[in-house]
Amino acid sequence: MIAKDEQPRARLLLSLLTLAASVPALADWRETLNMPVGVTEVSREIHALHMTIFWICVAIGVVVFSVMIYSLIAHRKSRGHQAAHFHESTAVEIAWTVVPALILIAMAVPATKAMIKLYDTSDADLDVLVTGYQWKWQYEYLGHGVSFMSELATPESQIYGAEEKSEHYLQEVNNPLVIPVGAKVRFLLTAKDVIHAWWVPAFGVKKDAIPGFVNETWARVEVPGTYRGECAELCGRGHAFMPIVVKAVPQAEFDQWLAAKKREAEELKALTAKTFTMEELMARGEEVYNRSCAACHQVNGEGIPGIFPPMKGSTIATGPLSGHLDIVVNGKPGTAMQAFGQQLSEVDLAAVITYERNAFGNDTGDVVQPLDVYNFKQGQ
Amino acid sequence: MAHGPAKGIKRWLFTTNHKDIGTLYLWFSFAMFLVGGLFAMIIRAELFQPGMQLVTPEFFNQMTTMHGLVMVFGAIMPAFVGLANWMIPLMIGAPDMALPRMNNLSFWILPFAFLILVATLFMEGGGPNFGWTFYAPLSTTYAPDSVNYFIFAIHLMGASSIMGAINIIATVLNMRAPGMTLMKMPLFVWTWLITAFLLLAVMPVLAGAVTMMLMDINFGTSFFDAAGGGDPVLFQHIFWFFGHPEVYIIILPAFGVISAIIPTFSRKPLFGYSSMVYATAAIAFLSFIVWAHHMFTVGMPLAGELYFMYATMLIAVPTGVKVFNWITTMFRGAISFETPMLFAIAFVILFTIGGFTGLMLAIAPSDIQYHDSYFVVAHFHYVMVAGAVFSGTAAVYYWLPKWCGRMYNETMGKLHFWIAFIGFNIAFFPQHFLGLAGMPRRYADYALQFADWNMVSSIGAFIYGAAQILFLYNVIATIVAGKPVKEAKVWEGAEGLEWTVPTPAPYHTFATPPAVK
Numbered sequence: 063m064i065a066k067d068e069q070p071r072a073r074l075l076l077s078l079l080t081l082a083a084s085v086p087a088l089a090d091w092r093e094t095l096n097m098p099v100g101v102t103e104v105s106r107e108i109h110a111l112h113m114t115i116f117w118i119c120v121a122i123g124v125v126v127f128s129v130m131i132y133s134l135i136a137h138r139k140s141r142g143h144q145a146a147h148f149h150e151s152t153a154v155e156i157a158w159t160v161v162p163a164l165i166l167i168a169m170a171v172p173a174t175k176a177m178i179k180l181y182d183t184s185d186a187d188l189d190v191l192v193t194g195y196q197w198k199w200q201y202e203y204l205g206h207g208v209s210f211m212s213e214l215a216t217p218e219s220q221i222y223g224a225e226e227k228s229e230h231y232l233q234e235v236n237n238p239l240v241i242p243v244g245a246k247v248r249f250l251l252t253a254k255d256v257i258h259a260w261w262v263p264a265f266g267v268k269k270d271a272i273p274g275f276v277n278e279t280w281a282r283v284e285v286p287g288t289y290r291g292e293c294a295e296l297c298g299r300g301h302a303f304m305p306i307v308v309k310a311v312p313q314a315e316f317d318q319w320l321a322a323k324k325r326e327a328e329e330l331k332a333l334t335a336k337t338f339t340m341e342e343l344m345a346r347g348e349e350v351y352n353r354s355c356a357a358c359h360q361v362n363g364e365g366i367p368g369i370f371p372p373m374k375g376s377t378i379a380t381g382p383l384s385g386h387l388d389i390v391v392n393g394k395p396g397t398a399m400q401a402f403g404q405q406l407s408e409v410d411l412a413a414v415i416t417y418e419r420n421a422f423g424n425d426t427g428d429v430v431q432p433l434d435v436y437n438f439k440q441g442q
Numbered sequence: 443m444a445h446g447p448a449k450g451i452k453r454w455l456f457t458t459n460h461k462d463i464g465t466l467y468l469w470f471s472f473a474m475f476l477v478g479g480l481f482a483m484i485i486r487a488e489l490f491q492p493g494m495q496l497v498t499p500e501f502f503n504q505m506t507t508m509h510g511l512v513m514v515f516g517a518i519m520p521a522f523v524g525l526a527n528w529m530i531p532l533m534i535g536a537p538d539m540a541l542p543r544m545n546n547l548s549f550w551i552l553p554f555a556f557l558i559l560v561a562t563l564f565m566e567g568g569g570p571n572f573g574w575t576f577y578a579p580l581s582t583t584y585a586p587d588s589v590n591y592f593i594f595a596i597h598l599m600g601a602s603s604i605m606g607a608i609n610i611i612a613t614v615l616n617m618r619a620p621g622m623t624l625m626k627m628p629l630f631v632w633t634w635l636i637t638a639f640l641l642l643a644v645m646p647v648l649a650g651a652v653t654m655m656l657m658d659i660n661f662g663t664s665f666f667d668a669a670g671g672g673d674p675v676l677f678q679h680i681f682w683f684f685g686h687p688e689v690y691i692i693i694l695p696a697f698g699v700i701s702a703i704i705p706t707f708s709r710k711p712l713f714g715y716s717s718m719v720y721a722t723a724a725i726a727f728l729s730f731i732v733w734a735h736h737m738f739t740v741g742m743p744l745a746g747e748l749y750f751m752y753a754t755m756l757i758a759v760p761t762g763v764k765v766f767n768w769i770t771t772m773f774r775g776a777i778s779f780e781t782p783m784l785f786a787i788a789f790v791i792l793f794t795i796g797g798f799t800g801l802m803l804a805i806a807p808s809d810i811q812y813h814d815s816y817f818v819v820a821h822f823h824y825v826m827v828a829g830a831v832f833s834g835t836a837a838v839y840y841w842l843p844k845w846c847g848r849m850y851n852e853t854m855g856k857l858h859f860w861i862a863f864i865g866f867n868i869a870f871f872p873q874h875f876l877g878l879a880g881m882p883r884r885y886a887d888y889a890l891q892f893a894d895w896n897m898v899s900s901i902g903a904f905i906y907g908a909a910q911i912l913f914l915y916n917v918i919a920t921i922v923a924g925k926p927v928k929e930a931k932v933w934e935g936a937e938g939l940e941w942t943v944p945t946p947a948p949y950h951t952f953a954t955p956p957a958v959k
Contacts, residue, residue, distance in 0.1 A: 094895065097878040112808045114833040119798035127791065130769045134787070139709065139776040145935075146774040149711040158766045159759055166755045169805070173749060176807040181744045196584075223493050223885060230493060235891045256580040257674060259814060260737060263880040268810050270740050272675060273579065274668020277741035290889075294739075294814040294882045296573045298580060299499040368567030369586060395669060398584050411660070439628060 098263065101285045101310075105266030106178045115169060122165075135159060180266075183278040186239025186243065186248030194258030194271035194293070195249070195400055197300025197357065201239045204250070208323045211405055212237045214303050221303075233290040236353075238307035242316035244285050251277040254400060256298060262291035262306055270295055283310040298398075300357055334408040334432040340416070343429060351411045355418075356399060363422035370398070374422040383428060386415055387438045403439060408432040446949050455550075460527045461845075466549050467524025468838070472914070474516030474556060475831075479511035479907055482678050486903040489896050494887055503571035505564060510574025514692070515599045516556050518826065522836045523548075523606050526634050529841065530610065532940035532947065533628045533932025535956045540612035540674035541605075548605035555598035555790040562588035572712075573884060575685065578666035578677040581938040582658045589659060593652045600645040607641035610634055619939070623956030625716065628938055630698030632719050636726045637694045640687045643730070648684040651677065656953065675740055678776075682733035690729045692795075693825060694722060696833035697764060700786050701838050702938070705770050707783035708775030708936035714767040721760035721767075728757050738809045747806050754804040758797065781855030785836035788863050789829060796824030799874070814884075817877025822869045835862070840915065843932045847946030848924030854916050868902025900955035 099109050137143045189204040195211075202209035215234040228234070241247045251260055251271040261268040265281040283289075291306035311319065336345075352361060355373075359365050363373035373379050378386050390411060393401035402411065412432040418420040419426045447453045447462065457463060465627040484505050488496050497505070513663045529546065531538055539545050550555025562569035567586035570576065581589060616634045618627070627635075653678075657663040666677045697718075712718065734740075735754040738747060768790050777783070799821040803809050813816060843849050877883075881892045888896065931941040939958070943951045 094879050094891065095875045108807050108811055111805055112802070112811070114803050114804050115808065119801060123794065123798060126765065126794065128771060130787075130790065133769070133772045133775070137708075137773065137775050137777050139778045143774075143776050145709040145776040147710065148774075149713050149715070149771075150716075150717075154713055154770070155717045155763065159763060162759050162762045163756075166758060170752060170755060173751060173807055174803045175753070177747055178744065180807055180810065181747070214527060221494050223495065227492060227890060229890070231890050232887060256584050259575055261814075261880075261882065263811060266810060268739050268813060272668075272741070274672075274674065275741060292880070292882050292885075294504070296577070296580065298571075298584065299503060299886075301503070302499065302882075304885045337489075361916045366500075368565075387733060 100264045100266050101283050101287070101289070102267075102281050103284075104176070104180055104281070105128065105264060108266045111173055112399055113173070118165060118169065122162075123328070135216045149408055156412065180279075183248050183280045185246065186280060187245035188247045189250060190239065190241070190247060191250045191252070192239075192260050192271060194253035194255075194260070194304075195405070196255050196298050196398060197293070197304040199239075199258075199260070199304065199306060200405065201237075203320065203323075206324065208320060208324075208327060210237045211354075212239060212307070214305060217301075220223060229303075230290065232303065233292075233305045233307065235307045236306055238288070238309045240309045240311060240316060240319050241281075241283065242313045243283050243310045243314065246282045247278060248278060249282045251279070254404075258293050259302070259390055260291070260306060261294040262289055262308055264289040264291075268426050283308075286310050293360035322355050330407050330409065336409075337431055337433075338409075338412070340420075340429050343413045343416040344420065346410065347413035347415070348421070350363060350406065350414040351417050351421075354402065354406065355414065362419075363424075373418055373424070375424065377442050379418045380424050383419075383430065383434075383436070384417075386419065387430075389437065390415055390436070391439060392442075408435045408439075411435045444585070445702055449903030456546070458538070458546050460531050460539045460542070460545065461947065462525045462948065463539075463545050463549050464528030465845075466524075467520045467527060470552060471490045471517050471519075471521035471524055471834075474512050474520070475562065476910065476914075478509050478512035478517050479910060481505045481512065482604050482903060483907050485509060485766075486900040488886065489888070490567065490900040491897065492888055492890055492893050494549045497886075500568055500571060500885040503573075503884070504527035504569045505766065506884050507570045507573050507576075508560070510927075511559065511570070512556070514574065514688070515596075516552075516559075518692050518830045518834070519603065520552060522634075522637075522692070522830075524631075524942060525695065525699070525834070525837050525841075526606075526610055528845065529940060530613055530631055530634060531617070531953060532943065533631050533938055534614065534617065534622050535939050535952050535958065536613060536617035536872050537952050539609050540617055541609045544605050545609055548602045548609065551598050551602040551605075558591050558596040559600070562586075562591050565591070575681060576655075577681070578655065578658070578674050579668075581905075582655050582666055585659070587588065588924075590656065593656050593865075596652045597649060600649045601850065602698035603641050605796070607638035607645075610638040613671070614638075619955040619958050621950070622939075625719070626958065628698070629712065629715070629718055629722075631700075633694040633698035633722055636722050637691050640691050640694075640726055640729065644684040644687045644691075647680060648688075649679045651684065652850050654680075675737075678740060679734065682736045683730075685736065686733040687726075687729040689822075690725055692830045694726070696789070696830045697722065699833045699840075700768060700789055703782050703786040703836055704771050704949070706935045707764065707780060707786070707935050708772045708777050710771060710775035712767070713773075713935070714763070714768040718767055721763040725757060726758040728753065728760070732757065732953070735804060735806075735809070739813050751804060751806040755801065758801050761797055765797070767791060774933075780839075781852065781859055782836045784856065784859045784863075785832045786841065788859070789832045789836065791826055792866070792944065796821055796829060799824065814882055815877035816873045816881045816883055819883045820870050820873035820877060823873070828866060832862075840933075841940075842917065842920055843924075843927045844940060844945055844947055846921050846924070847927055848920050849919040849927050849932075850916055850924055854912070854919070858909055858912045858916055861912065862906060865902050865905030865907075865909055869899050869906050870902070872896075872899045872902075934935070 082313040097112055143209050189206055191202040193200040198213040200211050200212055212235045215236045216232050220227050253271040253273045267281050269277045269279040276296050289308045293304045293326050358370040365372035391403035393399045409432045412430045414433045415430045419428045565588045569588050570592045571579040584784050654665040658665050664672035667676050702765055732754045734750045803812055876895050927945050
């Protein structure tokens with residue numbers, strides 16, 4: 063108990079501490095030191111466990127290191143300390159085996175409870191299939207007919223220092239995942255090429271996306287906002303360049319957004335029947351190429367020798383159209399070439415193939431229409 | 443004492459002498475330490491600022507991969523095999539290792555293995571770029587062509603390790619001087635005996651993993667290819683069944699070194715000798731049943747998550763016993779602070795911090811956040827660098843006078859220690875913050891909120907790197923021009939048979955077995 067005359071001093075100390083924490087620069091600095099508290103119940107429980115085990119470690123550390131530092135100071139030869147000769151004690155050995163074991167058992171109880179909660183993916187209000195690709199994410203709202211790719215929006219000019227880096231450098235995407243606040247969202251995770259991991263720290267969610275597997279995890283976000291995450295499993299050269307952005311919005315806003323997305327998908331489908339001019343296809347194709355193909359085949363179409371084949375003068379891009387359609391739509395199993403038939407619309411596929419057959423000096427003069435792609439897919 | 447060493451290069455090519463082979467191992471390991479360190483400097487230079495400045499992301503991935511492989515298999519493991527070669531026969535009163543010709547072979551495989559591994563960097567498509575854990579299918583279907591050379595190099599290293607392990611087991615079990623019972627052996631010999639069994643158990647598992655990769659890549663099998671009915675997660679189970687005991691293969695001999703140095707400079711016998719032996723055995727046993735704690739985010743069933751969490755937490759118990767025993771050894775001793783002791787004390791403090799973060803990582807729900815973040819990178823550098831490397835450095839300063847008959851310069855040794863200690867902590871402590879704030883590992887580039895601590899970390903890494911040049915200078919200066927030492931017992935408080943032979947240790951020792959009380 064604090065004596066009466068010490069109370070003002072304690073209060074002063076407390077207010078000084080509060081003041082220190084409210085100085086913006088200092089507060090910013092403090093925020094970079096520890097795990098932030100998240101916006102889901104699970105993430106808060108993880109944070110609480112993290113702090114508990116941290117303080118247990120600190121407490122043990124203080125005791126153990128105090129004894130050591132005391133010895134290092136008091137029992138120095140230079141002070142003339144004579145060495146004792148004791149070298150065993152069964153009682154002591156048993157004590158420092160049993161006490162840590164008891165601490166661990168106490169720690170295992172809340173950890174087990176949290177783990178069980180983390181694994182409870184039942185009764186979800188919304189299912190989102192998350193598919194990892196080298197190096198982008200695909201989000202599919204199961205049962206709603208809405209699906210889109212989500213790719214890094216930071217331009218190369220910022221990465222290579224030609225332009226100043228924006229606020230959300232490497233943590234911004236073209237199409238963020240949108241989910242409703244307050245609903246239990248189940249994420250089903252898989253991958254089409256190598257293993258990726260979908261990590262959103264604010265949700266306390268990290269799960270591997272593995273080819274041939276479907277993993278499950280979930281989040282019920284409580285606060286509307288934009289949350290940023292990263293791919294957490296080494297997946298090749300673009301590992302650092304496939305961020306995750308999730309917008310959590312109120313349910314009504316989400317319903318509107320989803321309806322708009324559905325309309326968009328139907329409009330895009332309708333475009334399949336349209337006939338485009340060469341110029342339209344080339345313009346759209348260049349955009350699609352730079353977004354989806356240039357990471358490997360390079361913007362100039364020259365590829366990377368020994369790793370990624372060139373587009374320029376390639377036998378596929380200048381050979382029969384069916385072979386070109388086949389590799390773009392179906393990919394090439396056993397290599398890094400993905401099946402873009404599942405990622406891009408008919409219009410985008412037609413545009414990018416037209417672009418590849420006429421850019422980089424390939425000049426075949428071929429024009430591919432969305433309907434050609436549609437028919438190719440149907441004919442398989 | 444019939445004859446001395448052969449002359450010239452033949453001495454080193456054809457030697458079967460445990461001291462020569464120990465020396466070869468130690469110099470090879472130091473060379474690899476500098477190569478792996480160069481890779482680390484490239485990594486930290488690229489990460490000094492956000493944005494890509496010096497290397498491409500492809501090359502960055504090759505650097506993280508090669509840094510890990512070279513440090514684990516080229517620097518740390520051979521360093522302790524070198525110490526084992528030099529010290530085990532001296533500690534148990536044996537004239538040499540049990541299988542001297544195999545000893546020569548197991549060393550001379552290594553330079554070729556690493557020549558092959560490092561040469562991949564110059565091949566078309568580049569070297570291994572899939573991380574030192576080489577998860578399939580990134581390391582199979584999506585690997586550069588050089589992966590076949592990587593597999594061959596791993597096979598060679600594995601063969602070398604297995605031969606080394608057989609040799610150590612045969613030596614310890616058969617060549618002890620009369621009276622040197624198992625429970626009288628120095629802890630360094632004990633920890634190596636147990637480590638050798640770990641090596642025998644898990645190196646074949648690693649060989650199996652890379653052979654399955656080889657089949658998947660070249661012969662159309664689908665062990666790890668989901669499209670062919672295989673299982674990419676199987677790779678991780680096999681890898682970590684090797685990989686977890688591997689980290690104890692690295693750290694147990696380090697425990698042995700520390701258990702020799704602390705009593706010497708505390709002038710007091712090691713506290714709880716038998717509990718140290720049992721704790722080592724317990725850690726070795728547990729190392730086989732905790733592997734999937736590296737895979738908490740892989741989607742194991744709940745029961746699997748819980749089992750691996752409980753089993754992993756258990757490791758804290760025997761590891762704690764070791765730390766408590768070292769501290770109680772110092773307690774009420776007569777402590778002095780020569781360079782080996784400084785490194786040993788730093789080992790106890792920093793390894794314990796690495797143990798604490800290990801305990802945090804064991805808590806499966808929290809690991810969901812820590813996993814594959816810089817928090818993990820910080821954790822394993824506290825155990826690998828401040829653990830294994832500091833212990834190896836301490837060992838070199840501790841036994842160097844015995845090896846070459848000359849004393850190192852104490853001021854230079856202490857300078858090396860303080861630069862290394864400060865540089866290490868500046869490099870790796872902030873990585874805890876980076877991981878907790880959400881920075882994943884193996885990132886060639888990062889978001890702006892991680893910029894400050896990355897810069898601090900890089901500065902620390904450069905300091906720590908520079909300290910190693912000082913270390914090299916210290917060792918060479920000692921060998922060439924250190925103050926001669928004549929006493930058999932170089933350190934006042936040292937105990938054990940290695941301190942009964944003359945200084946410098948003659949080419950042949952214990953031709954007649956010593957008497958062990």
